[in-house]
Amino acid sequence: MSELSALSFTPAPPHRDAVLRFFYGPMDCGKSTLALQMNYNHGRQGRRGLVLTKHDRSGGPRVTSRIGLGLSAVEVTEDLDLVRLVLAHDQIDYLICDEACFYTVAQIEQLADLVDEHGVDVYAFGLASDFRSRMFPAAQRLFELADEVCRLQVEVLCWCGRQGRLNARVVDGVMARTGEQVVIADTDGAQVHYRVLCRRHYRTGDLGAPHPDQLTVSPV
Numbered sequence: 740m741s742e743l744s745a746l747s748f749t750p751a752p753p754h755r756d757a758v759l760r761f762f763y764g765p766m767d768c769g770k771s772t773l774a775l776q777m778n779y780n781h782g783r784q785g786r787r788g789l790v791l792t793k794h795d796r797s798g799g800p801r802v803t804s805r806i807g808l809g810l811s812a813v814e815v816t817e818d819l820d821l822v823r824l825v826l827a828h829d830q831i832d833y834l835i836c837d838e839a840c841f842y843t844v845a846q847i848e849q850l851a852d853l854v855d856e857h858g859v860d861v862y863a864f865g866l867a868s869d870f871r872s873r874m875f876p877a878a879q880r881l882f883e884l885a886d887e888v889c890r891l892q893v894e895v896l897c898w899c900g901r902q903g904r905l906n907a908r909v910v911d912g913v914m915a916r917t918g919e920q921v922v923i924a925d926t927d928g929a930q931v932h933y934r935v936l937c938r939r940h941y942r943t944g945d946l947g948a949p950h951p952d953q954l955t956v957s958p959v
């Protein structure tokens with residue numbers, strides 16, 4: 740696994756092969772921020788790209804980051820053919836694929852086709868595992884096919900201070916171990932939300948002190 744700086748960008752030498760890179764990490768580790776930064780860097784070099792997402796936290800066809808950046812994007816619906824999407828454009832040099840863990844496995848295969856058959860660089864970003872700590876099928880396929888897999892190093896900490904590794908789903912204040920693989924909720928507030936925990940506390944189901952948003956004033 741590579742730990743190259745995800746922000747580094749060197750101009751493409753002639754005739755180099757296109758690449759499929761997968762950047763993964765738990766929620767809140769800055770994946771969408773990095774996706775937007777990479778799009779900016781490549782665009783500044785005069786390269787033409789498309790930004791794709793699915794189930795963004797904004798609820799719309801946008802890539803938005805927790806620190807307030809945002810960009811309109813193509814929403815990847817279940818039956819969207821990504822090869823056709825790219826070929827319908829004049830010339831696409833690269834794709835930024837945010838929330839790639841939610842794409843279908845067929846769409847990950849299409850990304851590999853774009854790299855190998857059409858010379859498009861693909862930068863995919865997403866979670867590796869779901870709230871049960873099991874890998875998303877699309878993430879698994881990316882691990883299998885990608886030229887480079889990079890774990891994002893941006894610190895996200897468990898409440899205990901250890902490195903956050905796993906995404907816990909919290910339903911009414913209790914950690915859930917079963918349920919639908921994809922339930923969209925943000926990390927804050929709400930009856931269903933997500934918390935990033937270290938492995939130890941993920942496995943014991945210890946959520947630590949209540950999240951500030953969960954504190955309620957009991958009626959007198």
Ligand SMILES: [Zn+2]
Pocket residue numbers: 897898899900901936937938939940941
């Ligand atoms: Zn912990």
